[in-house]
Amino acid sequence: MKLHEIAHARTGDKGDVSNISVIAYRAEDWPRIHDALTPERVARHMGDVAAEDVTRYALPQLHALNFVIRGALKGGVTRSLALDAHGKCLASVLLELEL
Template sequence: MSTQKVRLEQVAHTRSGDKGNTSNIAVFAYEPELYPLLREQLTAERFKAFHREAITGEVLRYEAGNIHALNFVAHGALGGGVSRSLALDNYGKALSAAILGFEIEVPEALLPRLRQRQPA
């Protein structure tokens, strides 16, 4: 089966929240048929590796299949906490926007289900 690599932004959208030094990021598949790709390819380990040094603690992944979403809880992700850090880039919103650049392998049959990238 032939596949194509695409950015996560074509497969899903994200929402985030911050509490102390923990970021909570949910990734929602645009279409139910795309959710299995997220489950298979966007693991907690890959999520943490993608963000490199920005996340220093454990990343937990929770599946919410009924809404075609994955929820990531990233400990040690906000430089000690949003109010303690001078690095505004460490807000959960920045982490959730960054993960949209993660690459997903999509089978050709599912390519019509993708969202097209918006012009800059």
């Protein structure tokens, strides 16, 4: 099962840092998401994007996780050569993760 089936996500950017929220649609899926999405698992899935480090914050009352990925934007929005310099697409890439 893909994460996409039980969670939604949004990417934000500040300088060279990307943050991706992952939010359970239903309360009953929260424990599974919370347990499966360790920072290590997310870093592995995101590959090069997460080459530096991934920090995770949890907001259990909202069934939400927030992943902060440093160095994800290769110099930041203003100087990155990437097509999607903001990393706006990254949340959907994370939702491809197989649970």
